[in-house]
Amino acid sequence: MVHDMIGRSDGLDAVIIAVGSELLTASRVDTNSLYITEILNDLGIRLAFKVVVGDDRAELRAHLAHALGRHPIVILSGGLGPTDDDITRDVVADYLGLALDESPVIVAAIEARFASRGWPMPAVNRRQARVPRGAVVLDNPNGTAPGLWLEPGGSMLALLPGPPRELKPMMQEQVAPRLAARAGGVTLSRRAITVAGRGESAVEEIVQPIYSAWLAQSPPIETTILASVGQVELHLSVRTVDAAAAAARLDAAVSALAAVLGDDLVSRTGRSLEEVVGDLLRARGWRIALAESCTGGLATSRLVDVPGSSAYVERAIVAYSNETKIELLGVPADLIAAHGAVSEPVAIAMADGVRQRSGVEIGVAITGVAGPDGGTEQKPVGTVCLAVTGPVTVVRTVRLPGGRAMVRSLAATSALDMVRRALASLPGPA
Numbered sequence: 001m002v003h004d005m006i007g008r009s010d011g012l013d014a015v016i017i018a019v020g021s022e023l024l025t026a027s028r029v030d031t032n033s034l035y036i037t038e039i040l041n042d043l044g045i046r047l048a049f050k051v052v053v054g055d056d057r058a059e060l061r062a063h064l065a066h067a068l069g070r071h072p073i074v075i076l077s078g079g080l081g082p083t084d085d086d087i088t089r090d091v092v093a094d095y096l097g098l099a100l101d102e103s104p105v106i107v108a109a110i111e112a113r114f115a116s117r118g119w120p121m122p123a124v125n126r127r128q129a130r131v132p133r134g135a136v137v138l139d140n141p142n143g144t145a146p147g148l149w150l151e152p153g154g155s156m157l158a159l160l161p162g163p164p165r166e167l168k169p170m171m172q173e174q175v176a177p178r179l180a181a182r183a184g185g186v187t188l189s190r191r192a193i194t195v196a197g198r199g200e201s202a203v204e205e206i207v208q209p210i211y212s213a214w215l216a217q218s219p220p221i222e223t224t225i226l227a228s229v230g231q232v233e234l235h236l237s238v239r240t241v242d243a244a245a246a247a248a249r250l251d252a253a254v255s256a257l258a259a260v261l262g263d264d265l266v267s268r269t270g271r272s273l274e275e276v277v278g279d280l281l282r283a284r285g286w287r288i289a290l291a292e293s294c295t296g297g298l299a300t301s302r303l304v305d306v307p308g309s310s311a312y313v314e315r316a317i318v319a320y321s322n323e324t325k326i327e328l329l330g331v332p333a334d335l336i337a338a339h340g341a342v343s344e345p346v347a348i349a350m351a352d353g354v355r356q357r358s359g360v361e362i363g364v365a366i367t368g369v370a371g372p373d374g375g376t377e378q379k380p381v382g383t384v385c386l387a388v389t390g391p392v393t394v395v396r397t398v399r400l401p402g403g404r405a406m407v408r409s410l411a412a413t414s415a416l417d418m419v420r421r422a423l424a425s426l427p428g429p430a
């Protein structure tokens with residue numbers, strides 16, 4: 001979930017219109033707008049809104065009129081192809097009252113592109129050579145449809161082809177420099193921090209009083225909170241011409257947040273929980289082994305998502321059945337009989353078993369009731385026992401919310417966070 005806690009914009013803002021009926025189906029996703037947004041943000045330009053429009057002239061015209069009437073930058077993607085349903089060029093020219101002239105240079109370039117493959121140019125492709133009078137043509141080295149750049153009434157309007165491999169280099173190399181020239185050297189300075197052990201609203205509650213002070217400053221620090229299962233990211237950004245001053249303010253802001261978040265702060269630089277666990281192990285030259293029951297390898301999978309994790313992940317055993325816990329981890333059968341497989345003594349025995357048998361410094365175990373069946377009054381669905389053993393032994397029982405998938409995912413996150421806290425609590429390398 002993403003929401004802007006402070007949505008103010010200083011300076012330029014933009015609108016993206018993605019054109020194409022296929023983007024209104026369940027089978028195609030508009031990814032171009034995400035790429036364009038990233039580039040706009042790097043230039044300190046905020047996205048006011050974006051919209052997906054089918055191949056419908058009236059709809060496109062209405063959205064174009066609305067966007068150009070209120071925002072100085074409008075970027076259109078798609079609909080520049082050679083067929084009748086490629087309407088962008090026509091609708092823009094018509095709306096702006098510009099004649100479309102066929103460019104012999106573009107016709108020759110399209111012909112040459114087809115000729116290089118040994119094909120004649122189909123007649124329909126001539127449409128792609130039509131240029132609204134006064135527009136700048138943006139070269140498309142990866143396709144036949146060139147892009148177009150217009151500045152109607154002082155606004156900036158870019159038309160780019162839909163295929164991402166064509167749009168991306170054009171956005172980066174031809175549109176971004178034109179926008180930057182008008183943005184007056186404003187750039188976006190950013191920081192991201194990662195938090196674990198608190199939900200989104202709990203994080204918001206604790207940091208909200210700090211944000212409010214930043215609102216009064218000029219330019220303000222904008223904040224966005226992004227929550228995923230068991231983790232929260234806070235993104236801070238400042239738009240200004242003075243990047244050095246922005247960096248200093250953001251550093252101070254991150255320090256203020258770190259002070260109130262305490263141990264719940266995972267990373268000051270947006271590194272994920274699994275990356276931070278890896279950093280902590282690497283700093284000590286330690287290795288880790290895991291015994292996973294209800295998570296079936298999820299925590300290990302997260303750890304090995306990080307490139308270079310072979311330096312510290314030694315092994316993992318998916319010990320789902322009691323027999324495996326006994327056979328491969330050496331958990332005493334009578335311990336399971338006495339306490340049940342989901343219990344703190346068994347979690348410790350599993351972590352110790354995998355740690356001792358693999359000869360590593362840190363052992364981790366996860367055993368729980370993921371549901372939907374198997375819960376009891378004492379151990380309802382969502383009950384998970386987590387253990388970390390080694391130079392420090394920590395064991396915890398948590399009651400996790402949600403269905404089976406959520407319980408398993410939260411259990412993996414909780415275990416990784418326990419490892420992080422255990423390692424961070426030890427004296428020595430941080």
Ligand code: ATP
Nearest residue numbers: 018020030031032078079080081086145161162163
């Ligand atoms: P072409 O010359 O290829 O016809 P075009 O500008 O007309 O270019 P479209 O026909 O609208 O582009 O789209 C071509 C393909 O590009 C689509 O099938 C789709 O796969 C991809 N595409 C279009 N728009 C987007 C988008 N917003 N995000 C991601 N992919 C897109």
